[in-house]
Amino acid sequence: TSFVKEVQVKTAGFEPQYGQSQGGIVNIVTQSGSNEYHGAIYGFANPAGLEATRKQADDFPRRNPGGKVLHQESYDAGVDVGGYVPGARNNLFFFGSFNPTVRRDLVRGSEANTLNPVDSGLRIIRGPQFALRTRTYNYAAKGEWLINSNHQVTFSIFGDPSKTNKSSFRG
Numbered sequence: 001t002s003f004v005k006e007v008q009v010k011t012a013g014f015e016p017q018y019g020q021s022q023g024g025i026v027n028i029v030t031q032s033g034s035n036e037y038h039g040a041i042y043g044f045a046n047p048a049g050l051e052a053t054r055k056q057a058d059d060f061p062r063r064n065p066g067g068k069v070l071h072q073e074s075y076d077a078g079v080d081v082g083g084y085v086p087g088a089r090n091n092l093f094f095f096g097s098f099n100p101t102v103r104r105d106l107v108r109g110s111e112a113n114t115l116n117p118v119d120s121g122l123r124i125i126r127g128p129q130f131a132l133r134t135r136t137y138n139y140a141a142k143g144e145w146l147i148n149s150n151h152q153v154t155f156s157i158f159g160d161p162s163k164t165n166k167s168s169f170r171g
Contacts, residue, residue, distance in 0.1 A: 002031065002042075002140075003140035004029070004031070006029040008028075010024060010027070011024045030140075030142055031080070031082060033084055033093030033094045034083065037083035038081075038083065039079065040080045043075075043076060044074070046073060046075070048072070068107065069105050070106045070129060073102075073104040073105075073106070074102065074103045078100070078138075080095070080097045081096055082096070092145050093143070093146075094143050096139075096141045098139050099138040102135050102136075104133045106129060106130075106131055107131070107132055108129050134162055137159075138159075139158065140157070140159075142155065142156045
């Protein structure tokens with residue numbers, strides 16, 4: 001995710017601020033604003049048309065009541081922005097990120113074959129091919145107030161709520 005700036009893994013010789021830790025330390029540093037405005041726009045696409053045909057259990061004469069994944073698709077786009085609050089250039093900073101993603105599994109309910117003489121209920125109800133979709137709305141925001149050289153207040157919020165139409169695909 002673009003909200004993570006740095007991941008530190010420490011296994012020995014810790015600094016005093018980590019106390020009397022017996023094991024290891026994993027420290028995740030998040031992005032921050034600065035005295036310059038900065039941002040990014042990015043995207044990723046993996047459409048089904050770029051995937052080869054899959055060979056699966058339904059392609060052979062055996063019992064497979066679960067159905068078949070024909071293709072998988074994923075799409076990802078995002079925007080990040082950070083900087084200072086006007087009028088408080090050296091004291092008040094912000095960073096925000098929004099990254100929605102969509103993943104689709106194009107599936108087909110199981111077909112009748114020699115060991116399974118009936119099509120699945122999903123194949124009858126939803127047709128020969130349908131999409132199981134998950135949308136995730138990744139977001140993150142951070143605000144920092146530098147009170148003086150020895151004190152600061154930081155607020156962060158992040159999440160990844162999802163919506164899906166997935167359900168069991170057995171008939």
